[in-house]
Amino acid sequence: MKAISRVFWGALALLIVLWTAFNLQIFQARGFFALRSDMVQLTGILAVAAMSFAMVLALRPRWPEARFGGLDKMYRLHKWFGIAALVLAVVHWLWAKGPKWAVGYGLLSRPERGPRPEITNPLEQLLSSQRGTAEGLGEWAFYAAVLLIVLALVPRFPYRQFYKTHKLIAIAYLVLVFHSVVLVQFSHWTTPIGIVVALLLIPGTYAALVALTGRIGAGRQVHGTICLLRRYPGVRALESEIAMEPGWPGHKTGQFAFATSDAHEGAHPYTIASAWDPADPRITFVTKALGDHTSLLADKLSIGQRVKVEGPYGCFTFDDDRPRQIWVGGGIGITPFISRMKYLARAETDRRGQVVDLFHTTADVDEDALARLAEDAKAADVRLHILVDARHGRLSGARIREAVPDWREASIWFCGPTGFGKALRTDLAAHGFDVEARFHQELFSMR
Numbered sequence: 001m002k003a004i005s006r007v008f009w010g011a012l013a014l015l016i017v018l019w020t021a022f023n024l025q026i027f028q029a030r031g032f033f034a035l036r037s038d039m040v041q042l043t044g045i046l047a048v049a050a051m052s053f054a055m056v057l058a059l060r061p062r063w064p065e066a067r068f069g070g071l072d073k074m075y076r077l078h079k080w081f082g083i084a085a086l087v088l089a090v091v092h093w094l095w096a097k098g099p100k101w102a103v104g105y106g107l108l109s110r111p112e113r114g115p116r117p118e119i120t121n122p123l124e125q126l127l128s129s130q131r132g133t134a135e136g137l138g139e140w141a142f143y144a145a146v147l148l149i150v151l152a153l154v155p156r157f158p159y160r161q162f163y164k165t166h167k168l169i170a171i172a173y174l175v176l177v178f179h180s181v182v183l184v185q186f187s188h189w190t191t192p193i194g195i196v197v198a199l200l201l202i203p204g205t206y207a208a209l210v211a212l213t214g215r216i217g218a219g220r221q222v223h224g225t226i227c228l229l230r231r232y233p234g235v236r237a238l239e240s241e242i243a244m245e246p247g248w249p250g251h252k253t254g255q256f257a258f259a260t261s262d263a264h265e266g267a268h269p270y271t272i273a274s275a276w277d278p279a280d281p282r283i284t285f286v287t288k289a290l291g292d293h294t295s296l297l298a299d300k301l302s303i304g305q306r307v308k309v310e311g312p313y314g315c316f317t318f319d320d321d322r323p324r325q326i327w328v329g330g331g332i333g334i335t336p337f338i339s340r341m342k343y344l345a346r347a348e349t350d351r352r353g354q355v356v357d358l359f360h361t362t363a364d365v366d367e368d369a370l371a372r373l374a375e376d377a378k379a380a381d382v383r384l385h386i387l388v389d390a391r392h393g394r395l396s397g398a399r400i401r402e403a404v405p406d407w408r409e410a411s412i413w414f415c416g417p418t419g420f421g422k423a424l425r426t427d428l429a430a431h432g433f434d435v436e437a438r439f440h441q442e443l444f445s446m447r
Contacts, residue, residue: 003067003068003069003073004073004074004076004077004080007068008077008080008081008084011053012084014196015045015049015193015196016042016046018191018192018193019041019042019045019193022191023038023041026038032099032108033110036095040092041184041185043089043095044183044184045180045184045197046088047089047092048085048180048200048201049196049200050081050084050085050088051081051145051176051204052200052201052203053078053081053200053204054081054082054085055170055204056203056204056207057075057078057081058078058211058216059210059216059217060074060216060313061074062220065313070313070443071256071314072314072443073443079153082152083149083153086145086146086149089142089145089146093139121186123186124186127186130182131183134182135179137175137179138175138176138178138179141172141175141179142172144172145169145176148165148168148169149169151165152165158292159265159266159268159291159292159293160264160266160293163265167211170207170208170211170212171208173208174205174208174209177204217258217310220311221308221310222244222245222246222308222309222310223244223245223306223309224242224243224283224306224307224308225243225245225304225307226242226301226302226305226307227241227242227282227303228241229241229302231298232369234364234366234367235288235332235362236288236364237287237288237289237369238286238287238289238297238298239273239284240284240285240297240301241274241282241284242259242282242283242284242285242307244282244283244309248281248283248309250276250312251276251311251312252312253272253317253318253336253339253340253342253343254271254314254316254317254318254336254339254413255271255311255316255317255336256269256271256311256312256314256336257270257272257309257310257311257312257313258270258309258310258311259285259308259309260309261297261300261301261305261307267308268293269313270286270287270335271286271336271442272311272335273285273286274339274342275339275340275342277346286332286334286338288332290332314442316336316413316415316442318340318413320411320438322409322410322411322438323353323409323410324356324357324404324407324410324411325354325410325412325413326359326407326411327340327356327357327382327412328358328361328400328414328424329415330395330414330415330416330420330421331416333415333416334362336415337413337415338376340380341358341377341382342376342380344380344381345380355383356381357382357385357403357404358377358382358384358385359387359395359403360373360384360387361387361389361395362386363388363389365388370386374386385403396424397424397427398427401431407433408433410438411439412428412439412440414440414442415442421441425441
């Protein structure tokens, strides 16, 4: 989380510093309307820059994934930049509109304008002639972007509709690029802030076009055929095994992929619950009926059905040199650990002498699923601790410390509800555990 916080705040701070360095007049007493002009420029630049960052991250680029600790962290940064763009765009709109309203109500008096200097640069003349169009289109694009971003942040908004409407942000962004190119002060384009903004608008525009043509992740997509479906009614889960066609690069345990079984629904991310074997190219997903889409999967999927899989993604891959590992899987968060156990059962030489304790806490019970989990743990030589909430109470840091006396020497790998993970992390930090270096958590929330 520290990496994405540094990038987020660092990027905004850098833009503010670059803009301020060439606009020192903002610190002079020049009157309200002069300040308003500066703030309209600054907030507009920050808003379109934040939106550009969000657009580029939406492409799921491969190169920064390891630096951020996985695509799940990159999507968190994408969300932060989206929220920042929303807030900054609203502030920009208020600076542009508020003084006009105040003048209309007689609360402010607009200063007399002197003659404007003659524009001699042909490019500046062209941009100046488009100001009215850019202002009008930009205002409507602002309204559309605000609505679409707010909808994206509402968890109850159906994923199917989110998938469709979220694409429209790309159209609003392209309009706002035109708005920015025309209305950013012309002299700014030859300064460092102008160069940086231009370097953000170019990949942002490319990202918007890729999104509109449905090509996000196209280079990492491989088709497969469903060859097995197994239901676990007690935990409302479905196991789907897919025989992959040539092209799948293989995956590490703990990684996830986007699967598309319905083009109208779009791609959904699922943790891969199987180890990779090139000689038998199959992958397994275990999905739980938690939302509008996953609740219907058991009835919609069928053996022989062709699906599209994109990936793999993620850095939740159990790579460290600690003598002990503690795994915590809450509910459907058990899936990456299933994958890892299947791998360890086949690759004893990869253990590096590690001792592993797996805590699986669940509110729902399916005896068949628990029996299969126990078999996987035994085959992988993993100590399994199953805690059913109604029988054993909730899992806590204290219970982990009691069950694993040398917990201070371990790394902890957590996948489960966000609130549970936060509480466990806080508890362990309070007892001196180095959570920054040795508490690994999958932020499996793509909205």
